[in-house]
Amino acid sequence: MALSSEDELAILRLVNKYAHATSSRDLEGLCALFAEDGVWERIEGASTGKYNEKVRVQGPAEFRQFAIKSFEMAGETPYQYVAVNPVIEGDGDTAEGQVTLVIYGIEPQGVSVIMIGNFIDRYRKTADGWKFAYRGMLPST
Numbered sequence: 001m002a003l004s005s006e007d008e009l010a011i012l013r014l015v016n017k018y019a020h021a022t023s024s025r026d027l028e029g030l031c032a033l034f035a036e037d038g039v040w041e042r043i044e045g046a047s048t049g050k051y052n053e054k055v056r057v058q059g060p061a062e063f064r065q066f067a068i069k070s071f072e073m074a075g076e077t078p079y080q081y082v083a084v085n086p087v088i089e090g091d092g093d094t095a096e097g098q099v100t101l102v103i104y105g106i107e108p109q110g111v112s113v114i115m116i117g118n119f120i121d122r123y124r125k126t127a128d129g130w131k132f133a134y135r136g137m138l139p140s141t
Contacts, residue, residue: 001091001092002090002091003088003089003090003091007090007095007125007130008088008090010129010130011088011090011095011097011123011130012086012088013130014129014130014131014132015083015086015099015121016083017029017033018033018132019081019082019083019101020081021033022081023079023080023081025071025074027064027068027071030067031060031063031064031067033131033132034060034063034131034132034135035124035126035131035132035133036059037058037059037133038063038131038132038133038134038135039056039057039058039135039136040055040056040057040058040066040132040135040136041054041055041056041057041134041135041136042055042056042136042137043120043136043137043138044138044139077105077107078105079104079106079114080103080104081101081102081103081104082101082102082104083099083100083101083119084099084100084101085099085100086098086099087099088123090123092125093124093125094122094123094124094133095130096120096122096123097119097120097121097123098118098119098120098121099118099119099121100116100117100118101115101116101117101118101119101137103115103116115139115140116139116140117139117140118137118138118140119135119137119138120134120135120136120138121135121136
């Protein structure tokens with residue numbers, strides 16, 4: 001059975017909550033978006049910049065440590081994380097999707113694009129609602 005409109009909307013909210021939690025450095029909010037066995041992976045590193053290493057973390061403890069390190073790497077510079085062009089397809093309690101991400105740095109001298117890339121996602125409906133089962137990032141190079 002294809003996803004209901006309600007399920008598709010819930011997944012879109014999940015994607016947007018990720019963007020908001022990342023932008024506001026909301027560690028608890030960000031960690032709550034993943035299933036207990038959820039995986040976050042940088043499938044390929046960018047050719048330049050601080051996102052150049054492959055990374056794979058699984059489960060709440062590893063993801064929490066990764067998120068803390070990521071927030072520290074970002075430093076004090078404010079940034080805005082934007083998720084656009086989501087495409088979601090699913091059946092029942094599972095779905096897959098792709099989302100384009102843009103990270104803007106916001107500094108006194110102006111706004112700059114820090115990164116553009118894509119997430120390859122797998123979503124799972126849990127007792128607590130839709131969660132990321134897998135989120136794999138492919139930075140543009």
